[in-house]
Amino acid sequence: MEDMYRMDRAMNAQQDTKISARNVNVYYGEKHAIKDVSVEIADKTVTAFIGPSGCGKSTFLRCINRMNDTIDIARVTGDILIDGEDITDPRVDPVQLRAKVGMVFQKPNPFPKSIYDNVAYGPKIHGLARNKSDLDEIVERALRRGAIWDEVKDRLQEPGTGLSGGQQQRLCIARAVATEPEVLLMDEPCSALDPIATAQVEELIDELRQSYSVVIVTHSMQQAARVSQKTAFFHLGNMVEYGETDRIFTNPEDPRTESYISGRIG
Amino acid sequence: MEDMYRMDRAMNAQQDTKISARNVNVYYGEKHAIKDVSVEIADKTVTAFIGPSGCGKSTFLRCINRMNDTIDIARVTGDILIDGEDITDPRVDPVQLRAKVGMVFQKPNPFPKSIYDNVAYGPKIHGLARNKSDLDEIVERALRRGAIWDEVKDRLQEPGTGLSGGQQQRLCIARAVATEPEVLLMDEPCSALDPIATAQVEELIDELRQSYSVVIVTHSMQQAARVSQKTAFFHLGNMVEYGETDRIFTNPEDPRTESYISGRIG
Amino acid sequence: MTKSLYSADARTKRRNAAERRFKAYGAAAIGIAMVALVILLTSVVTQGIGAFRQTYITVDVPLPEAKLDKSGTRDMAVMSKVTTIGYAPLLRDGLVNAIAEAGIQTDLSEKEIGDLISKEAAATVRNRVLAHPDLIGQPERFSLLADGRIDGYFKGRVTMASAALDQNTSPEKLDLADKLRDAGIMQIKFNWAFLTAPDASDQRPEAAGLGVAILGSLYMMIVVLVLALPIGVAASIYLEEFAPKNRWTDVIEVNIANLAAVPSIVYGILGLAIFINFMQFNQSSPLVGGMVLALMTLPTIIISTRAALKAVPPSIRDAALGVGASKMQSVFHHVLPLAAPGILTGTIIGLAQALGETAPLLLIGMVAFVRDYPEAYSSATGLFGDPSTALPVQIYNWTQRADPAFVERAQGAIITLLVFLLIMNTVAIVLRRRFERRW
Amino acid sequence: QGRDNVQIAGSSTVLPYANIVAEAFGENFDFPTPVVESGGSSAGLKRFCEGVGENTVDIANASRPIKDSERETCTANGVTDIMEVRIGYDGIVFASQIDGPAFTAFTPADWYTALAAELPVDGAMVANPNGNWNEVNGDLPDADIMAFIPGTKHGTREVFEEKVILQGCEDSGAMEQILTINGGDEDAAEASCMAIRTDGMSVDIDGDYTETLARIDANPNGVGVFGLSFYENNTDKLKVATMGGVEPSTETIASGDYPVSRPLFFYVKKQHIGTIPGLKEYAEFFVSDDMAGPDGPLAEYGLVSDPELATTQSAVADETTM
Amino acid sequence: MSLTLPLLVIIVLAIVGSFLARRRALSVSGGDIRHLASLPKQHGLNAILSTVVPPLLAIIAWLMAARIMEYRGAAPLWVPLAIMALAVAGVVLSVVKVSNTFRARTASETWIKGLLIGASTIAILTTVGIVFSMLFETISFFRQYPWTEFFFSTNWSPNFRGNSDLGIIPLLWGTLYISFIALAFAVPTGLFAAIYLSEYAGPRIRGIVKPAIEILAGIPTIVYGLFALTTVGPFLRDYFAQPMGFGDSASSVMTAGLVMGIMLIPFVSSLSDDIINAVPQSMRDGSLGLGATKSETIRQVVVPAALPGIVGAVLLAASRAIGETMIVVLGAGAAARISLNPFEAMTTVTVKIVSQLTGDTDFASPETLVAFALGLTLFVITLGLNVLALYIVRRYREQYE
Ligand SMILES: Nc1ncnc2c1ncn2[C@@H]1O[C@H](COP(=O)(O)OP(=O)(O)OP(=O)(O)O)[C@@H](O)[C@H]1O
């Protein structure tokens, strides 16, 4: 296939593969949204997905924790392996999968519950806290990591839906990290954030990378360059190019990547 | 008040004032979200609102077309004049006001209707089209201005909710410009857009400025600098500083503005 | 440069007029509903409130040993040989004596004077005497029900003019009743017995009460609530959230919608065939009645619950699944609370329907004359197995009776039923208000 | 362990009498008060014939004798020993609003001429042209015909058709004319006699007498068909008419002078006597003079006492089956 | 009720089992629940379900088996013993299985899902029950009465002596006509009421008016019937039917339809109100922000988004209209007739089912058995209508969502 991604094999060998997708195709009804994408995502790295709006980044991201199951018309083919296990295998419990692979959605979607309950929910169902004070701690830690603790510490019992757009986004980040997933999928986590908050979230991402693997969708080339080690460029449902972030941004192989990075195709 | 904005009076004199807010306060229940903000927004200019997440930008923006009316717990005091007319006056019909002052919300909220109907909705209720082909034209033009025509021209009858995040955002922009408002309030209109799409929207904003006035909330200092002539900086519900964009970015008067611009407070 | 915001342009005026019209339609719709409600309730209350008051006659009834205990040994077997027919003359004598004592003049014969006392009264006296045999010997003071026509006279239902035409009373009797009331022998009291006493036969409207019916309805509603709500919600959850969307679930869906359209009497046919004839449950029992009504209510609850589940935005489910909640957890922790108002509405309406339904009970033996209070549990009949009736049945029965005094009772029973309904639904209404929210 | 109360189902016409007896039975005997269901003779007999055993009824009340086909079903289900008990007669009267036009005397012929679907006129059947009682019979008031008669589900309707309409058909001489028109087919002639007009002047009442009363209340010209006991409880609202010159009363009906009445029954499942306590006692109590006698409460309420009550009493005592 | 004891035993065992399972879960985790694959409370829930569900199923199975085998009297001793043994096994197994790795949540969710499926099959069983309880009588009806007459005759006049005309068509016509009028009144009124309550009225008014309207659903239908008979009927006759020359019947399709419409208002209004209220505020904001008026927003955005639920409410109201008896008897009369005049008396299938079933005719005669045939036919017809409704809703809904 002409659109096959080109991978830097040298680098790949030295790191463990966390997620490996092979020939993934996604259809929304008739629409072919992801076209035969294969990719290997390394452990303890941050991988950025970039590409013009509507190219399939969110769609592919949602494949990784099988969130596409919830869309009636979505149909996924191909294999996705996490730690060598095929997540589409019937033996795999999507619930367990999603506990392991956390997600921050593109549109902030807090529960219509209190801020505290929004964050405490995951730890509660996964039994991450031994008792109430444990839980309080987890919530505080998560909200701090989400860079929103100071703003909400006095209003933990107010509804999460009454927050500003950016606050909701950070709340959702806090909610996702509270369950300590091994892989964190973040779909434009900073889209509604100011530079400072963005920096804090990027710091968080960097911290998470120490132990986990993070996949982030972003429209900001600068952000991709700042936080990620690997970058994949999507275009019209194809993964055009995948490799070390530095190389992609300095020396893209595919002309489409180059045009996008230099601001010529949208 | 120490937080009073400082305005470049020289410049103000030369342009018509479109919107003038005086001592606006907004409360969400107990919470004081906008504190005594006064501002004059000129006609045929782009005004950017910047400030850390949760500082009250969206809240203030929503005052200008009285969208806060729809939030039960929100209470607005003070005067807001558009073309010298007080919009809180009982004679003012919020419907007419909102036809004149359009809005793009922070969270894309397409109707659960077809893409076409999403855009055609405003022109239809305002009677902007004489007939079907007129309407088709208006829709196409709006979608083109929203930089999304190419992506959706083959699927106009598909639901708007089945679009990607960035596509939804552009659809909402197209929907707002379709009604030809005199003032357009845009709450982070490019947050989910890639650079190219962003550039197209910025172009649109520039084009709109020729005849209308545009207020844009953005977290991107670069964007504010690129598109706006005036910038207001908000912080913790106060409008700290307001003035020519160039001056704000090069020579802020308030130390908080400076810290924010230079990336020190969030 | 532009139009003033202070004056609406023609199109806006037109649209605002449409807006006002639309709102007015809404207000009018509410108005229609409320007016209908007020008319219905007013007519029910004005006609039925009388049932809660009742005329009593307080007299000393002679209890001669010679008549009541021929053996003189207080032997139950002997004493119970004297039937109510034997007691009736004693009551009459008591009243006649009281009239004489009070110095009231009347041309009525003793038998006619006796007609002022309810036929129920003899049983009241007999039961008391059998329970306390030591009363025999001297006169004892009793508060006895007055005849229904007399009672009706004090409530305005019977007039002198109507009494003149009425075979069952006469203006002279009403005259005497007036005097008795002046003399304090007759009083009007709050009618607790209406809520506690069992039904009475057509000859004793004044004695008829709702005791058995209230118990029966209560038991049935317990059964309905315990069965219909959990089953209905469970079925809806399965169909809406778990079931694969295929032919089979379409079949179930259509099927449930269709069950809602099945006339209620058909559920009675079903109950008779399945629960009584096949499963051998007791006829006339609240258990069977409750199960039948539960089946009948089920579609209402399912349809409203499904609609409510459908209305919960998918982003809430996504959010829960995204943090690793199972489907089940996302439904029970997030979706269900958001759908609660709709579920409760279905429950409120379903229970209202179940509480007021008569037709299916017709075939399973609950449209009946029952005098003994049903027990919630007995070893002979099991849980809710005693014969009983229900409030709507009592209303239906009473509206069919010949004596007009029952009209008032029926309306009184309707008031009781509505109060019962409100009490039953208060919890649901309060809960629903707590769960209501916009997102 | 077993059911200790008597269960009764059936006719709503018999229901008030059964209630009175059950209530008195409960008061004066050591048995629980029997449970009396209503739901119609047919439904009652159906339940009765469903079989033997605790969850079938012991007694079926009926406003008509049991049919052969029903007995066959009974037998097929094991209900073989049935005692038939006739308790008295139900008088059927014609009454109108007390303040309405003076409907005081009717004859069967009046009713036939007023309500027949078609009348023989000059050797041909024509749709009933009468719209006013006055046109039917000059002695009757000048009032539009508006008759409320029992619906076809009611046993009373059968009695009404046979004893009033058919009788009237014969009395008025219409029968002969019809026979000449149709060439002597008696069955067809009878059917033609008993066909009731459907143009709205005669209204079927599927409900009970309270509904008829309510309709007459709302309709000054209305004339309705009632049970005697119902009328006797509402003499302040209704005025009754004579039929063929005879005033309806328990006496005239018992004597047979008043033509329109029907017998009432109950059926006892003999196989339950002995297992269900109080069953036989109840049956005996029902037909005792204290209850069903001419001075008893049932007669007082409007039941026409059976002149042959003594025979019935001994049949019940002997548990004579059909 | 020899099964009372086992029931008690099951309940007690379930409580004990849940307690033990939690305790054991806590102890195997060494006091730190984070080591557990599932939370202690899920182990507890699993224990309850494992203890309760199989024995309950066994009890039901036994009851069914006993009836089918026509076994009478108390169950033999081995039955309660076996049931209790099942419960004990459930407790033991679920408690023994508790370990750090055992996924009690999955296990209990499997139980729950089974129960959910069981609950949804009750609807199917009910249908089967309904069909079975009417089928044999219906068959024996058609043995005695020609089906062509039943389905195609336009004459309904049952007769005591046999030779009845039992055509269903006038009854169906009456049913459709009355339901149509009732819905034509109730649907707009209910929908507007719902819209007013959810979009215009304040929470206080809503808190009072909504339950008040729901009382309309709880008023016994006999009250409506009498209202129709004594008030609405004469009113319509005197002010509409007679002046306009539509005849002078107080009982009419119009009377029954209107009064039934009143009863149905809460079915439409309350359910629709809940659904409309569930439409996300951002939809309204989107429309208002474009300068739409509230009513435009409601008509063009909110109601379409709430449509599936509203259709459900309307179907429910329609179902209720078809099944209603008392209002029709007292409001529209008992005469089966085919006429277009809404001020004439007509009647419905349901009314005739009730009246033929509770009448005086021989219970084995076609006049009584016809009730079953009517019931089954109505069942099939409404089934058809529901299939049609589903089909239409599906087609229409696809444009949205
Ligand atoms: N509906 C609401 N109820 C209560 N508080 C609210 C509500 N909406 C906003 N707030 C609070 O008001 C403050 C201002 O919110 P606003 O949405 O105006 O912030 P913003 O400047 O738009 O932030 P962002 O950049 O994150 O969108 C925040 O502290 C927020 O939590």
Ligand SMILES: Nc1ncnc2c1ncn2[C@@H]1O[C@H](COP(=O)(O)OP(=O)(O)OP(=O)(O)O)[C@@H](O)[C@H]1O
């Ligand atoms: N639910 C859906 N139904 C139908 N088509 C969909 C659906 N969701 C997404 N699509 C289509 O699939 C394509 C990929 O969508 P996706 O959301 O993955 O884009 P994206 O790369 O995340 O874009 P963005 O940056 O705008 O969020 C788009 O063309 C979109 O219109």
Ligand SMILES: [Mg+2]
């Ligand atoms: Mg996306």
Ligand SMILES: [Mg+2]
């Ligand atoms: Mg904002």
Ligand SMILES: O=P([O-])([O-])[O-]
């Ligand atoms: O109920 P009945 O059988 O007497 O009409």
